[in-house]
Amino acid sequence: MSCYADHLSTVAARFDEALAATGFDAVIIYAGQPRYAFQDDNPYPYRVNPLFKYWLPLSHSPGSALYYQPGHKPMVLLYQPRDFWHAQAVIEEGEWQQYVDLVVVDDNAKIAGHLGDKLKRAVLLGEDFAEPAMSWPVAERNPQALLDYLHYQRAIKTSWEIDNLRIANQYASRAHVAARDAFFAGASELAIQQSYLAAINAREIDMPYNNIVALNDHGAILHYDIYQAQAAQPVRSFLIDAGAYYNGYCADITRTYSVEKNGFFPELISAMDGKQRGLIETIRVGQNYADLHRDQHWNTAHLLHDFGLVNGSVESIVANGYSRLFFPHGLGHLIGLQVHDVAGHMKNPQGELHDRDPLHPFLRLTRTIEENQVFTIEPGLYVIDQLLEPYLGHADFNWQRIDELRPYGGVRIEDSVVAKASGVPENLTRDAFAQLNID
Ligand code: GLY
Ligand code: MN
Ligand code: MN
Numbered sequence: 001m002s003c004y005a006d007h008l009s010t011v012a013a014r015f016d017e018a019l020a021a022t023g024f025d026a027v028i029i030y031a032g033q034p035r036y037a038f039q040d041d042n043p044y045p046y047r048v049n050p051l052f053k054y055w056l057p058l059s060h061s062p063g064s065a066l067y068y069q070p071g072h073k074p075m076v077l078l079y080q081p082r083d084f085w086h087a088q089a090v091i092e093e094g095e096w097q098q099y100v101d102l103v104v105v106d107d108n109a110k111i112a113g114h115l116g117d118k119l120k121r122a123v124l125l126g127e128d129f130a131e132p133a134m135s136w137p138v139a140e141r142n143p144q145a146l147l148d149y150l151h152y153q154r155a156i157k158t159s160w161e162i163d164n165l166r167i168a169n170q171y172a173s174r175a176h177v178a179a180r181d182a183f184f185a186g187a188s189e190l191a192i193q194q195s196y197l198a199a200i201n202a203r204e205i206d207m208p209y210n211n212i213v214a215l216n217d218h219g220a221i222l223h224y225d226i227y228q229a230q231a232a233q234p235v236r237s238f239l240i241d242a243g244a245y246y247n248g249y250c251a252d253i254t255r256t257y258s259v260e261k262n263g264f265f266p267e268l269i270s271a272m273d274g275k276q277r278g279l280i281e282t283i284r285v286g287q288n289y290a291d292l293h294r295d296q297h298w299n300t301a302h303l304l305h306d307f308g309l310v311n312g313s314v315e316s317i318v319a320n321g322y323s324r325l326f327f328p329h330g331l332g333h334l335i336g337l338q339v340h341d342v343a344g345h346m347k348n349p350q351g352e353l354h355d356r357d358p359l360h361p362f363l364r365l366t367r368t369i370e371e372n373q374v375f376t377i378e379p380g381l382y383v384i385d386q387l388l389e390p391y392l393g394h395a396d397f398n399w400q401r402i403d404e405l406r407p408y409g410g411v412r413i414e415d416s417v418v419a420k421a422s423g424v425p426e427n428l429t430r431d432a433f434a435q436l437n438i439d
Contacts, residue, residue, distance in 0.1 A: 007160035018149035030126030053248035060089035148351035172251035211242035219409025254414035330363035332376035382410025
């Protein structure tokens with residue numbers, strides 16, 4: 001069986017189980033359609049319903065739907081309007097077409113007619129803010145119990161999904177190298193972003209999230225995405241957090257660079273790199289991800305201590321919560337069809353959640369690690385004045401050292417890893433860079 005066929009049979013089996021457990025007969029998964037800006041006839045960029053692309057490697061077929069009833073072949077109602085205003089994305093011959101009943105409709109109002117009474121037994125999964133989905137006479141719309149079940153299962157990736165994530169990392173790493181080269185050539189943030197996209201023939205709407213392209217102190221703004229068109233003067237540092245899609249699966253990679261080859265900041269990057277790699281080496285199935293996040297706070301405290309940013313012992317830095325001022329975000333998140341993949345806090349398919357630690361409100365993943373979960377490991381250390389403000393002048397902090405780091409923004413290093421049944425995880429990101437002969 002091919003990898004995709006195997007994936008499809010796993011997805012079907014997961015839907016069978018989820019539908020049986022929640023008491024529904026069938027689903028219609030709507031791919032969604034573009035939304036329009038207020039009082040405007042220009043749409044926002046379209047994003048496909050992730051549950052649609054879970055079944056099919058189709059991300060550019062708005063208005064289409066997939067109908068699935070356990071025990072039957074999925075039916076794909078592919079919307080291909082006759083429209084002289086717009087081009088249609090070309091649907092290439094693909095393996096998926098062997099495993100579905102394919103119905104091409106030129107008017108998506110015809111989907112309901114085609115399904116007839118089947119629609120009444122089906123649950124709608126997807127957006128229904130507009131016609132045709134708004135009027136479909138379905139049994140229920142987006143029932144939480146069914147979504148919980150399906151979302152919980154999505155954390156464990158099939159081999160086909162892992163292949164897609166591997167390739168997404170290969171694309172993104174190639175673009176990262178182009179961006180790095182543009183940075184060292186003195187380019188502006190905007191020009192670096194353009195180099196990134198050009199390296200993989202992508203446009204901004206092809207990115208899974210807004211790339212973070214940050215020179216100097218902009219690196220301390222966690223989701224910085226206002227690209228300056230002027231080159232920075234002087235240029236010191238570069239933090240880039242940027243991804244790519246492959247078959248609808250996401251890469252999410254961060255790297256940090258320094259213009260200076262020696263000194264405080266390049267040493268901090270290298271120390272963070274060592275801590276990040278070391279932490280990944282410790283990952284094993286059965287651990288809780290929240291514990292890894294806490295382990296990273298000890299790593300951060302060591303860095304704050306060793307680089308002289310905070311006074312006192314490593315223990316006191318952790319106990320006083322100072323590591324959270326410099327590393328306020330989570331260690332990472334599940335990744336797959338969505339960059340922040342769903343169900344990061346779920347304890348079981350019934351929708352029970354893991355308790356959240358109020359000290360770590362931004363942590364997106366608190367699940368127990370299982371084989372073939374794919375998640376990011378993205379520790380950071382930044383000078384964020386808003387968080388340090390309450391401590392200004394406090395003797396526990398080395399303000400001179402903090403002032404020295406501020407113009408560099410901060411450091412983040414982010415890889416995606418696959419948890420293995422035993423031993424260390426597969427690092428999709430480092431492996432992709434290694435193929436390019438980049439460490
Ligand atoms: N790029 C968003 C994140 O790293 O989570
Ligand atoms: Mn991430
Ligand atoms: Mn990221």
